[in-house]
Amino acid sequence: MGLWFSLFTVVILVLFVFMGVGVVGLNSLFGIVIPYAALLVFLVGVVYRVGKWARAPVPFRIPTTCGQQKSHPWIKANNLESPYNTLGVIVRMALEVLLFRSLFRNTRAELRDGPRVVYGGTKWLWLAGLAFHWSFLLILIRHLRFFTEPIPFFVNLFESMDGLFEIGVPTLYMTDIIILLAVTYLFLRRVVIPQIRYISLAADYFPLFLILGVVLSGVLMRHFYKVDIFKVKELATGLFSFHPVVTEGIGLAFYIHLFLVCTLLAYFPFSKLMHMGGVFLSPTRNLANNNRMRRHVNPWNYPVKVHTYEEYEDEFREKMKAVGLPVEKE
């Protein structure tokens, strides 16, 4: 259900642009108003969501330790998997955010006759995830050539690296191919692996289709349905410098691309895509395993009803005395 709904929604979004720009000619709506609105929703939404998490305290220090603690000087502590200081936490987080450390650990349990269970390493999810996220980032950086004037030096650097093989005119970008493959894999595993299919919601398929739509429309307009990129840049820099201009004759493919991106931006803060911000706040990862070295303070630590020693002794005093246990009150 979620799958078809999501696919249907993305198709509707595309048709919407066909109607809006192609038929009715609402270029300024799709070229100016919607992008501004989407960006605003994105920025405000992300800050709001992170702010909401930040307002909730972290009452306890609950890191998941994945390695040796720091105890004796002669036992090698694992500062990356069980960090005992801030540096360790930073490196652990960096490994998590940049290289998906935890996903790299992934295994697959398989039930065999006997009965036996065996575990095999499986790195495909890690690889596809990493390929997808890094491609996305590089593609985003590459897009700065449309957003900035003059273009910062590093944009050209990434671009020439990305188009290293100089296949075709215009050059085929490696990241375009990689992200297409990665998104396709991430989609297929959701459909093919029964367990993943069972847990998948519309909220899982929709961003996949949306991103697939963004990538496809981008690739198509670069290589097949040419648009006037001079005007695209005019529009983009106009938007980013708050002097928006409506330009005619860019080409429908661009508007489809732009509208899908806007949808992604506006959808982002309300969706699981917020894991981008959330991963930094996860208490099982971003806290040091130094619990017994440094006290962690719980801001709402309230007094609770306990059973005091006095109450205990009052109940058992005679029995304690009978066996010679010392008591406070005779």
Next chain:
Amino acid sequence: MNNRGMIIAGIIIFLCMITFPIWYNVVGGKAAYTPEFKIVSKEKQCVESTKYMRAKHMQLLNDWRNSVVRDGKRTYTALDGKKYDMSLSNTCLNCHSNKADFCDKCHNYVEVTPTCWNCHVVPEGNKL
């Protein structure tokens, strides 16, 4: 325990990165700059329509190169039936005699680095 300082710093860094194009353009760059390029031409009409040329000239030139270098065929028949000699230097640049204003400005603007000039020599009079 509530590491608000860290989170606020994180949010600010995030916002700075996301809004990079805005402040870069407004503060450091040439806000909403569009290069003016001059179309200098002897003929009234290019080999194909302006719209076609703006979007697809790179493909056309690529096809020409392949045709000339690999097949030895030098004649291009345009959509309107006119025939042209497939030559960057003689056909294109003959008409558009201002490479710096015509080609480069636009290419630089959208950061395109065509490989034309790796082989072709820029004709005299076309240099800056």
Next chain:
Amino acid sequence: MSEDLSNVPKPDELMRIEHKPPRKGWMDVPVDFKPGTYSYPAKAKNLKILDMPNPREWSPTDEDWKLPENWKEIVREGFKDRLDKYRSFQLFMDICVRCGACADKCHFFIGSGDPKNMPVLRAELMRSVYRKEFTTSGKIFGKLAGARELTTDVIKEWFYYFYQCTECRRCSVFCPYGIDTAEITMMGRELLHLLGCGINWAMEPVANCFRTGNHLGIQPHGFKDTLEFFADDIEDLTGIKINVPLNKKGADILFVVPSGDYFGDPGTYTCMGYMMLFHELGLNYTWSTYASEGGNFGLFTSHEMIKRLNAKIYAEAKRLGVKWILGGECGHMWRVMHQYMDTMNGPADFLEVPTSPITGTRFENAKSTKMVHITEFTSDLMKHNKLRLDPGRNDNLIVTFHDSCNPARAMGLIEEPRYVIRKVCNHFHEMPENTIKEQTFCCGGGAGLGNDENMEMRLRGGFPRGNAVRHVQEKYGVNRLACVCAIDRATLVPVCDYWAPGVEVTGVHEMVANALVMKGEKERTTDLRGEPLPGKEEVEDE
């Protein structure tokens, strides 16, 4: 303790399961309380002792669970309250991308095939309600957004599946965002407790512990008797009379153990091991009848209950005027001591930074909480050659080590027990790497689930561990499974009997005591269990 396994089908039969989920969506599959797979509900008397809401007699198989009139309101309020108090809870409700990496990491999923035992789906049981009650998209799109109405069926499902999670945190190791199902299960159980829906095997110990100081309800004179009985056994074995310091003011160290260690075999041998070690060292320590429980079933109940039960540790340390606290071998106890105690009941500024009186080592890693793990203490002794050991006495044992969930994943206590084991026995073999250290598998009976009525589920959950044990049994002839956890010592016994018959369970300090050459001891012919030592079998025969 030998449990009755006759009601459980044979292993081949038990494992005739599919890891493929059914065609029907999970929201449409109602919970089925199958005998052997759930725990009995908390009795009213125990809830009353603890002033907990809605005490009543009921059964999960009843149609009517006698929930309070305004139960929906209570859950909604409780949910919101916890979202506001715990960033972890809010975050874990929001950021899961359902990548499925956690799915086959849960021992209960591996052993049962029930898709709702996939950690992601266990959390979705709660997220679905969260979306409906607290998110706009959930309110508008309902089921399409993965949201569902809060109904009594949902409560029943929560009860079944949050008491089919042992809070072992294995899934959290693999989650790219560190989402910790233990945290979600703890919240789920807290909400259930607001309605009076707990399990008796957790709440009776909690009630006992609150009143008598330990989970088993052993009163001070009983505790004294038990320890003195052990001292007699030790005298029989070694010829050495050891004394049992109890509630002794002015001792240097307060020693706290899980009550399982002085209640049932094979934990009792570990307890005797501690006593022999301390006697040999001439340690100025004391037991406490009031703080006679290091374990804390509050962890399986609510954060408030952790604090209520844990308070006595520091209180007793203060009353007795000790310098620092030493803790015995226990898994969940050490999660509480390491991650919660100082925050909840500290600061322990009346104690000193723990320093071993024997070696002079300052335990800098415990300088704030002031509590040291027994294997940290003993490994330090061994490193400084303070103990005379004869590991040959353990030569009949071929040992493997089971990392208990909490020491491994909430503390990082990995090498200390291994160091100790290697010093006291000559035959040690690790289980496969996917089943030890931070990837260790639960015994299947933690978090209050180690009761007899839940035996089938325990054995299912114990399957990955049992399977790994059988692997080293076949490969190296392993016959002893060592662990540093009292719950393990109780629950791994049936797990081994069922999945790897012939392997017995031991605490680490039982092996230490067997190897420990004590000053003035007579020649030992048997180990602590009364079984002949290697090379002494003939002597026994005569």
